[in-house]
Amino acid sequence: QAVERHRREPSQLLQVLVETQDAIGYLPAAALTRIAGLLELPRSRVEGVAGFYSFLHTEPVGRFRILFSDNIIDRMLGSRALMERLCRRLGVSPGQVSPGGEASVDITSCTGMGDQGPAILVNGVAVTRLDEARVERIAALVHAGTPLAAWPAEFFRVDDNIRRRGALLGADFVPGSALQAAMKRGRNGWLEEMRVSGLRGRGGAGFTTAVKWGACRDAPGADKVVVCNADEGEPGTFKDRVLLASQADRVIEGMTLAAWATGARQGLLYLRGEYRYLLKHLRAVLAVRRAAGLLGARILGESGFDFDIDIHLGAGAYVCGEETALLESLEGKRGTPRIRPPFPVTHGYLGRPTVVNNVETLAKTTLIALQGGAAFAATGTPQSTGTKLLSISGDCAYSGVYEYPFGVTIEHVLEDCGAHDPQVVQVGGASGVTIASHEFHRRIAFEDVPTAGAFMVFDGRRDPFEMARNFVHFFAHESCGFCTPCRVGTALLKGYMDKLASGKGAKMDLADIEWLDRLLKNASHCGLGSSAPNPVIDTLLKFRPAYERRLVSLDFKPAFDLDAALETARRMTGRDDPAAHLDRREEV
Ligand code: SF4
Known part of the structure; x- marks a missing residue:
């Protein structure tokens, strides 16, 4: 059914897999074979995609799949102790399924609920403000086999927690008003207003939005695409979640404003899997806008202005926040970052000119349409407007x-x-x-x-060291494995940090860590690998004592008992060089 719903489109493979898993609990081999046949794709491709995303499972994971957010903030709020408690109550070990197939408990990367943690996902739906009492109730509900829909509604409450409002969060918004203002200026006039605003992308890289839009507009090809990157996976961030919940009209209107500037006819909103609870709300906003003539054919009666938006759901892969990995994912593939150039503005979704913008960036464009670029640029600093x-x-x-x-x-x-x-x-x-x-x-x-x-x-x-260690674990888990420096480098870095944490660190390990930092920075294929050492570099530089107090006095200390490992070989060969015993080295 999922295949038919998606018109047998191979690019919809990820959505088909998500929906199939929703229906039957996991993705058995037979289902993968059948999907491959119906979509006319090699089975290896289907299996490769199913194996890439951490929210997809090719083995049973129990009727209730419970994932604890493993962000450092959730840990500070006691998530580890709560997970142990739930595991005890359910009689299950982390990472395993309970004997009766009732439930499984594991960890996942940050779920974007840092303001109301500790948080978990139960069958993909966020449960916030976990405490001991809530854990006990969850255990009882799982034991009773109570369907998720019948769990107390307050478990799933997600507050916006907006504490300080400025130009965006403090202003009322009438759907369609920004679009009308931009259309009055004409397509070129609107792009010029964007240029005057100096708006830079809010997803982190800070690229000038008007330059991106202009490059897409000028790229050859009539079938342009606007993509909203709502894959907010960076640990500790959740502002896009709040925008999608409370300002969805602005975000969708921002996508439409990008379409007006570039001539795009198709829009795709890539929603991170952790935020799937927002799907219903976002679909409702799209439906209301279609009914109001703000999406679809002849938007606001303008001949030749046709644009509509589909929502795609991610499935737990941080690397898909990188724009080319996100495009791969939208095309139903593993989220492996592409080699650039060519850039998405000329060769993006299915090879078509594509603008990829962050949720906040798109929402901000409505302010520019309504107030003008100069008014927008009057706030902030000359290089960072708004x-x-x-x-x-x-x-x-x-x-x-x-x-x-x-x-x-x-x-x-x-x-x-x-x-x-x-x-x-x-x-x-x-x-x-x-x-x-x-x-x-x-x-x-x-x-x-x-x-x-x-x-x-x-x-x-x-402890800054523990903060950095948590981030290193995160990167090792999220590395997509495509390039060796990152795949191996993040695993080695994790090993060194764990060695230090266990009290077996030596000076030589710090030197190795610094070498690894340079390797990851210089040789990784994408931003994930090159930024993975940032927390270690910074904390080593600014909080070196947090590392040094974990060192033993020797220059080198193995992470395991080297003498015990060599014992058999020494006995068999009859050779026992005293200098090869680390603990006797001082005497030699
Ligand atoms: Fe994948 Fe890491 Fe290489 Fe990026 S740097 S492509 S995440 S393995």
Whole structure:
């Protein structure tokens, strides 16, 4: 049925797999074979895609699949102890299915609920504010086999937690108003207004939006595409979740504004799997806009302005936040980043000219259409115009979403969110920048501290080494495995950090870590690999004692008992060189 619903389109493979799994609980081999046949795809391709995404399963995972968000903030809120408690109650070990096939419990990367954690996903749906009482109730519901739809509604409550409103979050919006304003200017006039605004992408890279739109408009090919990247996977960020929940009309209108500028007729919104609870809401917004003539053929009566949007659901792969990996995923493939050039603006979705913009970027374009580019650029700094949404979590009194003009200092933000004794702020998530207390005067801006939106606060009780270790585990888990430096480098880095954590670290390991950092930075194929060492580089530089106090005195210490491993060989050969015993080296 899923295959037919998607018109037997091979590019819909991921959606077909998601829907098939929803229907039967997992993806058995026979289902993969049948899907491959119906879509006329090699079975290896179907199996390759099913094996790539962490939310797809080719083995049974129990009637209830429970995944604990393993972000450092969830851990600080006690997620590990809660997971152990739930495992005990369900009689299951992490990563395994209970004997009766009742449930499985495991961890997953950040679920985008850092402001209301600890959070879990149950059969893909977010449950927030976990505590011991809630764990006990969940265990009882699982034991009773109560369907998810009958679980208490408050389990699934997700608040917006908007704490500070600026130009975007503070203004009312009438659907269609921005579009009318942009259409009055004409397509070229609208693009010129965008250029005047200086708007830069809010997904992290900060590329000028008008330049991207102009390049797509000018690319050969009539069938252009606008893609909204709603795959907000950076640990610690959740502002796109709030925009999609509370400002969906602005986001969708932003996509339509991009279509007006570029001439695109097709739109795709790629929604991260963790936010699937927003699907119903987003589909309803699309339906209302179609009925109002704001989507579909002849938008607002304009001949030749036809544009509509489909929603695609991701399935748990952080790397798909990278725009070319996201395009691969939209085409129903593994989310492997492409080699660039060519860039998506000329060769994007199915080889067509494509604009890929972040949720916040698109929402901001409605402000430019309504106020004009110059008014938008009057806020912020000359290189970073407008406002920025921050997702604030961690050791502060008021977690949530804050909107500030670019250029705000970190200490100002810390004061607003009620952070007491802050020692470290991780700006930009796992791939971002670690800011120590002597740097709190620095500013949030592309020219100083850039960020896609995550702002995680750590006070004096926290250990910067453990923060970096959590991020290194995250990258090792999320590496797509395509290129060796990242696949092997992130695994080795994880091994070194674990070795240090277990008290077996030596000076030589720090030197190896620094070497690995350089390797990952210089030889990785995409941004995931090159930014994976950021938290280690920053914390080694700014919090070196957190590493050094974990070292033993020797220059080198293996992660295992080397002498025991060599014992048999020494006995068999009759050779036993004293200099080869690490613990006797000082005597030799
Ligand atoms: Fe994949 Fe990592 Fe290579 Fe990027 S750097 S392509 S995530 S293996």
